[in-house]
Amino acid sequence: MATQRQIHTPLTAEVIASLKAGDMILLSGEVYTARDVAHRRMYEALIKGEKLPIDLQGTVIFYAAPTHTPTGKVIGSIGPTTSYRMDAFTPKLIENGLKGMIGKGNRSPEVVAAIKEYGAVYFGAIGGIAALTAQCVTRMELVAYDDLGPEAIRKLTVMELPVIVINDTAGHDLYAEEQKKWRIIA
């Protein structure tokens, strides 16, 4: 595998511009968990001009909802959920400062366009390795929408979370490009 590059949140425009599809990243710093309903709520708040519960500037959102935290632990198991369900809400969040997303699976053309236009990045994390991924989380704090239970917004402090750049500002799409390379059937 290619060498892994260390980057920290919040993401700056310079760092984002330097990221290329296929780059293996070890991400450290603060990221926020948010998925389906949390996205709808933030989207609707932006439409109404209301304040969001988190500051989106330079922020990275991890599409994830952990398992319940056992006593004495920082977090349960955690990993990416499928990203396309957030696609309808994502361009609006990117327009308002969101810089990074961590999930799994393809994004819509609208999200890919917003990533290019506003300078953002979509990272892929490996799905289904949630016990391993949990070892990268050093702190977890409930931030908003606690009525959503596991889907609430949580602030995670991560240390060297392994992710890979899927969609970059140049318009590359790692999934599409790699799958095409390995495809044998028409």
Added chain:
Amino acid sequence: MRWINVKRITKTVKKLFIEANTVLSEDIVSALKTAWSLEESASGKHVLEKIIKNAGIACRHKMPICQDTGLAVLFVEIGQDVHIVGGDLRQAIEEGVRQAYADGFLRKSVCDPLTRKNTGDNTPAIIHIDIVEGDHLKIIAMPKGGGSENVSAAKMLTPAVGIDGIKKFVLETVDRAGANPCPPIMVGIGIGGSLEQACILAKKALLRPVGLPNYKDERLAQMENDLYQSINKSGIGPGGLGGRITTLAVNVEMMPCHIASLPVAVNIQCHVARHKELTI
């Protein structure tokens, strides 16, 4: 006539769901190791290494393998000579699910479809009950993740399309799923019956251990092998990052259907293929 108390059923359901969510079955671990040796892509090998390592950590630390600890799907076989006593069977099963997800620190992933409000205890469970011969009671617990279920599909095909049409539908479904369901996947296929029966057959097909062909029907064993080869030519690869191994197994189950119909269901399962069973 054999009497079985519902308390025993609750206890069994609880134990099975905790175990299924933390201990990956030997057939899957072994299939992942074989996949690693067959995979040619560096990123594919890397993903498989992480998946195998994760299974070990989850097992040792009694942690969920995946954060999506699933919708609680159960297949229950009740011998016709069994008399269930001490309470209501379905309530006993639901209680077992409730206790597993609370005491096992599993994620509660069930909500109202419209308001999206979480039910808070991972119930209701999806319970399939069969009455069979004998005086035993078999419980199969199958936590089913949302990502792979979302890319599953059922279709009422025209009988004229035949085996080739069935294969085409399966390949289209897998292709459309791409990286979304956490490949390498398992593909459960149900052919025949009615619309709902095809779906149940597809789900039951996922219960057959990886590596065992359909020994009841050679035509299906052939179809499984053909589809396994074709799916692994799709290029999707482990984690969707490109590679040779997109599926670990293709399992097909079939039953007769209406003369006008050809129902086919494709149930996609992620690499965290979880199911545990116990016979009381």
